[in-house]
Amino acid sequence: MIKALAVTELGKKAEIIEIAYPQLDDDSIIIKTAYSGISIGTEMWIAEGKRADYGPPPFVNGYQASGQVVEVGQHAVGMFQPGDWVTVFCSGAHAQYVKASRHLAHKLTSTASLKACAMFVQPSVAANAWNKAGIRTGDVVYIVGQGLIGQCAAMLAKLRGAYVITSDIATDRLQRSRELCADWVIDSNEQRAVAAIKERFLGGVDIVAESTGFEALLDDALDTCKNKGTFVFLGWYPDRVSFHFNIPHSKQLDAVFPCFIGDYPVREGVIRLIESGTLNMAKLISHELNWDASADVYNQLFTSKRNSYNGIVIRWE
Known part of the structure; x- marks a missing residue:
């Protein structure tokens, strides 16, 4: 079992819970999460029940994370290997380990960009x-x-x-x-x-x-x-x-009417800009949280205090 931040009451409450370790499939990779990024826009629509991306609570929210590859599915061999540092779009990003499609994962050139690239979406x-x-x-x-x-x-x-x-x-x-x-x-x-x-x-x-x-x-x-x-x-x-x-x-x-995060080259280009510092995402991150304190802050996002936050990352290491 692993630790994760889950929405347990729509629009009201999030808690740290234990969930099963993700199951690898041929088309995916599993990463040990270094940082997950909180979106106080779309993610909060989901947390408040205005979107039903993950079904009824409890569910692990979030869709962007960075970390180190620990397992590689058969179809992802050659693209990734254990030890690679990556950033990913995934379901349920706020957890110690997450699974992501190989098509929605991107290698990083340095661990120095793990925090900023956790907000690449x-x-x-x-x-x-x-x-x-x-x-x-x-x-x-x-x-x-x-x-x-x-x-x-x-x-x-x-x-x-x-x-x-x-x-x-x-x-x-x-x-x-x-x-x-x-x-x-x-x-x-x-x-x-x-x-x-x-x-x-x-x-x-x-x-x-x-x-x-x-x-x-x-x-x-x-x-x-x-x-x-x-x-x-x-x-x-x-x-x-x-x-x-x-x-x-x-x-x-x-x-x-744009939708989603663009094709693979679009995301690669954005990540290059972040890693080079040309696009200074680090300056847009207002709060960095330890995972064991993340529920307290997350619950403030259900209130008017939401406006005092900008980019938020959770540190899982």
């Missing part, structure tokens, strides 16, 4: 979105929301040579965005972003990404796009969404 989501949106050097890009995916999207857009605008309402996220992510940060507590942007960019901007998943923000976000610009549905929406049709219709916008 969020920038991979953003990179996949920008590939689909066709972002170009010199584009003006506006990102609604500066949660972790929004932060990663802003950093990657800047690396592509775009002028990046962001907005949010949380003091901590606004400050982090100013320091690390964007060229211009708008505090939406003080002014409507759409009015501020149109004052500076009269016709709107080239690409707009809504990263929060809050339907109420869509109309203003769509309105900041220029004619024949591109709108990216970067957030995840738990139900049906609606917006005023005539805004994107009259502007003849292109709409992009």
Whole structure:
């Protein structure tokens, strides 16, 4: 048996429990977890029961981890070997050992990047979105929301040579965005972003990404796009969404609906950026937890205290 962090009551409680050691199959590898990364976006949708990815509780949440390969399935021989250091996308990442598909595992060049690469999913989501949106050097890009995916999207857009605008309402996220992510940060507590942007960019901007998943923000976000610009549905929406049709219709916008973390080369490229320090994911990690103290913090994510956290990693070694 191994230790794991499990959601035991939807939207209320997580606990350290014991679960069975994962069973290897031909197409997978098993790693001894060094770090698992907590997403306070999609992962909390699951923990609160708004998504049913893992069924009813108790279940081990999380989907990104880094560590050392300890077992290799038959079809993964030649790709990986015991002792390799990797980062993986997997089900139930918050455990001492996890199983991952060989197609969703990536070798690391150094143990120094284990912590940062345990958060590789969020920038991979953003990179996949920008590939689909066709972002170009010199584009003006506006990102609604500066949660972790929004932060990663802003950093990657800047690396592509775009002028990046962001907005949010949380003091901590606004400050982090100013320091690390964007060229211009708008505090939406003080002014409507759409009015501020149109004052500076009269016709709107080239690409707009809504990263929060809050339907109420869509109309203003769509309105900041220029004619024949591109709108990216970067957030995840738990139900049906609606917006005023005539805004994107009259502007003849292109709409992009990215999903998941991109193809293998996209993830490889993101991990290279993280390992080189070009994409500074380490700066986006606000909390590092020991596994035996992780339940206390996780339970705070079910409350308004969630907004005081950014990237979170659990250390399992």
